[in-house]
Amino acid sequence: MKNFRPEVLEEYCKNVLTASGVDEGCARTVARSLLDAELTGVSTHGVSRMGIYLQRLNAGLVSRENRICIVRESPSAVVIDAGNTLGAPSARFAMETCIRKAAETGCCFATVRNSNHFGTAAFYTRMAAERGMVGFACTNLTGKIAPYGSAEPFMGTDPISVAAPSETIPLVLDMTPSVVALGKLILAQKLGQPIPLGWALDREGNPTTDPAEGRKGSLIPIGGPKGSGLAIMVEVLSGVLSGAGCGPHLHDLYEFDAPQGVGHFLGAIDVSHFLDPAAFRSGLSQMVREIKGLRKAPGAEEILLPGERAARSAAAKQETGIDLPDPVYEELAELGRPYGLTL
Amino acid sequence: MKNFRPEVLEEYCKNVLTASGVDEGCARTVARSLLDAELTGVSTHGVSRMGIYLQRLNAGLVSRENRICIVRESPSAVVIDAGNTLGAPSARFAMETCIRKAAETGCCFATVRNSNHFGTAAFYTRMAAERGMVGFACTNLTGKIAPYGSAEPFMGTDPISVAAPSETIPLVLDMTPSVVALGKLILAQKLGQPIPLGWALDREGNPTTDPAEGRKGSLIPIGGPKGSGLAIMVEVLSGVLSGAGCGPHLHDLYEFDAPQGVGHFLGAIDVSHFLDPAAFRSGLSQMVREIKGLRKAPGAEEILLPGERAARSAAAKQETGIDLPDPVYEELAELGRPYGLTL
Numbered sequence: 229m230k231n232f233r234p235e236v237l238e239e240y241c242k243n244v245l246t247a248s249g250v251d252e253g254c255a256r257t258v259a260r261s262l263l264d265a266e267l268t269g270v271s272t273h274g275v276s277r278m279g280i281y282l283q284r285l286n287a288g289l290v291s292r293e294n295r296i297c298i299v300r301e302s303p304s305a306v307v308i309d310a311g312n313t314l315g316a317p318s319a320r321f322a323m324e325t326c327i328r329k330a331a332e333t334g335c336c337f338a339t340v341r342n343s344n345h346f347g348t349a350a351f352y353t354r355m356a357a358e359r360g361m362v363g364f365a366c367t368n369l370t371g372k373i374a375p376y377g378s379a380e381p382f383m384g385t386d387p388i389s390v391a392a393p394s395e396t397i398p399l400v401l402d403m404t405p406s407v408v409a410l411g412k413l414i415l416a417q418k419l420g421q422p423i424p425l426g427w428a429l430d431r432e433g434n435p436t437t438d439p440a441e442g443r444k445g446s447l448i449p450i451g452g453p454k455g456s457g458l459a460i461m462v463e464v465l466s467g468v469l470s471g472a473g474c475g476p477h478l479h480d481l482y483e484f485d486a487p488q489g490v491g492h493f494l495g496a497i498d499v500s501h502f503l504d505p506a507a508f509r510s511g512l513s514q515m516v517r518e519i520k521g522l523r524k525a526p527g528a529e530e531i532l533l534p535g536e537r538a539a540r541s542a543a544a545k546q547e548t549g550i551d552l553p554d555p556v557y558e559e560l561a562e563l564g565r566p567y568g569l570t571l
Numbered sequence: 572m573k574n575f576r577p578e579v580l581e582e583y584c585k586n587v588l589t590a591s592g593v594d595e596g597c598a599r600t601v602a603r604s605l606l607d608a609e610l611t612g613v614s615t616h617g618v619s620r621m622g623i624y625l626q627r628l629n630a631g632l633v634s635r636e637n638r639i640c641i642v643r644e645s646p647s648a649v650v651i652d653a654g655n656t657l658g659a660p661s662a663r664f665a666m667e668t669c670i671r672k673a674a675e676t677g678c679c680f681a682t683v684r685n686s687n688h689f690g691t692a693a694f695y696t697r698m699a700a701e702r703g704m705v706g707f708a709c710t711n712l713t714g715k716i717a718p719y720g721s722a723e724p725f726m727g728t729d730p731i732s733v734a735a736p737s738e739t740i741p742l743v744l745d746m747t748p749s750v751v752a753l754g755k756l757i758l759a760q761k762l763g764q765p766i767p768l769g770w771a772l773d774r775e776g777n778p779t780t781d782p783a784e785g786r787k788g789s790l791i792p793i794g795g796p797k798g799s800g801l802a803i804m805v806e807v808l809s810g811v812l813s814g815a816g817c818g819p820h821l822h823d824l825y826e827f828d829a830p831q832g833v834g835h836f837l838g839a840i841d842v843s844h845f846l847d848p849a850a851f852r853s854g855l856s857q858m859v860r861e862i863k864g865l866r867k868a869p870g871a872e873e874i875l876l877p878g879e880r881a882a883r884s885a886a887a888k889q890e891t892g893i894d895l896p897d898p899v900y901e902e903l904a905e906l907g908r909p910y911g912l913t914l
Contacts, residue, residue, distance in 0.1 A: 304647040305677025305844035334648025335680050335838075339845050362812070375862050377871035382862055390804045392811075399807060401800040433868030450794030457744040457877040460862070461733045464742060468735075468854040469705070469845050475861055495678075501648035502682050502812050511811040518818055519718045519725055519803070525776030528720035534800040 230557045231549045232571075238263040240564065240571050241278055247567035248282060251294040254317040261316040261347040264354075266550050269541035272411055273348045276556045278563055280481060281314065281345075289487050290314060290344055296321050304329060306338040307470075312487045315346030319365070322494045323352040327359050330496040337364075337495035339470035344488045345369075345481045349389035350402035350538065352494055357391040357398035360505050362497040365389045368466040368490055370480040373406050374446035376456035379433025381446035382475045383459035384490075385409060386466065391535065393499065394512040400535030405459040406447035413439040413447075465493035573900045574892045575914075581606040583907065583914050584621055590910035591625060594637040597660040604659040604690040607697075609893050612884035615754055616691045619899045621906055623824060624657070624688075632830050633657060633687055639664050647672060649681040650813075655830045658689030662708070665837045666695040670702050673839040680707075680838035682813035687831045688712075688824045692732035693745035693881065695837055700734040700741035703848050705840040708732045711809040711833055713823040716749050717789035719799035722776025724789035725818045726802035727833075728752060729809065734878065736842065738856040743878030748802040749790035756782040756790075808836035 238259045245255035258281065266274035284290045295311025296318050306325050310318035322338040329336035346352075349365040356363025369384025389402040408427050416423045417439040425435045428442025436442050449455030467474030472491025479486045499508045520531050552560065561571040581602045588598035601624065609617035627633045638654025639661050649668050653661035665681040672679035689695075692708040699706025712727025732745040751770050759766045760782040768778045771785025779785050792798030810817030815834025822829045842851045863874050895903070904914040 302677035302844040307845050333676055334645035335678060337678050337840055375874055377868055377874040378865040379868045380865040382865060392807050401804050403797040403800060450797050451750060454746040454793050457746060460877060461744050464735050468851060468858060471846055474858055497680055501645040502650050503814055508811060515811060515817055522721040522723040522725060525720055525722045531718055531720040534803060
């Protein structure tokens with residue numbers, strides 16, 4: 229275990245990416261998104277992703293340049309072609325464009341096609357909340373969730389994030405429509421443990437407690453047809469409306485057959501076009517206080533609002549630094565060596 | 572059981588409402604929304620609601636006039652005060668305004684405050700889909716769902732609907748963030764049957780199999796913190812952004828203490844600002860074909876997409892008419908008698 233200041237890790241990631249030939253602005257945004265994930269406690273989407281990002285860049289499957297361009301623009305709609313640029317800069321550009329245009333019109337949504345893995349969706353919605361707006365972000369990914377009634381995966385573990393500004397920390401929901409993330413099956417398999425019924429189906433579509441069978445099969449959506457329907461709607465917005473495609477027409481981050489070709493859908497709703505922003509923030513803070521003041525369920529230590537755990541984690545890690553497990557540290561340090569960069 | 576042509580039932584409902592003094596346009600929209608629910612197989616939101624609507628009108632808790640007004644307007648944002656008008660005309664006006672403005676700018680969202688029960692959310696999103704747009708609608712309601720970690724209800728069984736046009740029937744998701752609707756507990760209690768664990772908590776926040784205890788407690792959200800977070804975000808959009816308020820500040824449809832004061836949040840995203848509409852519809856139809864072509868899970872007769880069952884029900888009932896159970900028929904017939912209207 230090694231401990232790092234967040235800004236040191238971020239600078240290192242940026243430097244490795246630029247040294248490998250990535251456009252400096254893109255490198256800075258990817259590094260920022262990875263560190264944001266580390267700080268908010270989502271280390272699965274943190275610096276451990278540097279390895280696969282570099283492998284794909286080196287394999288020529290992702291562009292090192294910034295090829296993001298606006299294909300079509302209306303007062304409150306933007307169509308972006310990422311040109312196979314890294315996912316985080318593409319999605320960040322989309323959200324920045326939406327924030328700028330929503331300030332004029334009240335709201336704006338953007339589709340992004342020909343894109344790549346964009347990290348956590350909350351990174352983009354929090355940008356909107358910091359500017360006094362409600363942020364919305366989702367992306368599609370290769371099929372891992374079976375539509376309700378089916379035995380085969382089609383929808384990805386597509387994150388859906390919504391964020392809203394309050395007087396203190398923003399409210400930030402960031403969820404996948406599956407009961408658990410694929411990572412939980414991978415971990416259980418590594419530990420030789422069974423998984424609870426209700427997490428995954430095997431290849432035949434039967435509920436399974438074997439994580440290996442679940443990985444070959446599909447993840448179960450939350451609430452049956454409800455989570456399945458939510459995931460399908462994310463595919464409609466990120467995949468169909470963007471023109472990116474979905475399901476079998478996308479490519480996996482960990483397979484080296486083709487560019488991922490995923491699509492995103494992001495947007496911002498400017499609170500000030502609806503309500504005095506101070507009234508909104510105070511209304512939201514009141515709701516939060518009322519929820520936190522409810523009686524706790526047996527066994528619950530505290531009632532946590534969406535994004536609260538993440539905000540606490542970020543505040544703590546800004547103080548204490550970020551602990552990297554040895555294998556993560558070693559892989560990350562290795563990535564800089566060809567360029568004479570040390571961590 | 573009595574069978575009626577949908578248009579006969581709709582005309583009767585409209586006539587009863589206008590005879591009781593309700594503005595004709597409002598009466599027409601309420602009747603339309605109730606029949607839409609009957610046709611799409613959501614009879615819980617159908618003509619059986621006429622009784623409670625009339626009781627609230629007669630108690631002076633809902634306005635008979637159309638008092639809906641636009642309080643504030645930007646190119647892509649509309650703030651509506653329903654002035655305690657019936658919910659369906661208020662939400663329909665909001666969606667029509669969004670559709671008109673989204674055609675200009677690409678998208679538009681509206682908040683509605685001082686409103687009432689609006690029926691099914693799908694009624695409004697389907698309006699957008701019929702005009703080649705993606706529709707979004709949600710509303711808040713009095714607290715029935717406990718926030719994750721709490722033993723007390725706060726969020727309503729707030730419906731979330733998203734609809735999108737395809738080459739055939741639109742894709743229409745309309746879901747509440749609870750595992751089941753309150754109606755399932757009411758039915759189980761009536762039948763003297765236990766409910767499965769996972770549907771409801773008792774007043775202390777413990778899982779219960781007793782429907783009576785569950786009704787005094789709270790409904791469990793889908794996916795634990797995920798469904799809880801979704802419901803909280805609906806409260807933010809429908810309750811905080813609209814200025815309507817939420818949780819304990821709202822009033823129940825079935826209590827006669829005060830106007831409901833609920834808020835809605837609706838919007839339309841015009842596909843034609845993003846993509847050639849024909850390309851969108853064909854992309855969506857392709858996705859639907861691919862999903863329906865997947866292997867079925869054991870026990871599943873068919874893979875149904877969101878809105879498919881509703882569309883089939885509507886097509887069938889246009890042919891066969893709508894069957895009303897005797898108690899529903901008798902109550903409905905009774906409502907017209909004071910005005911000399913017969914069913």
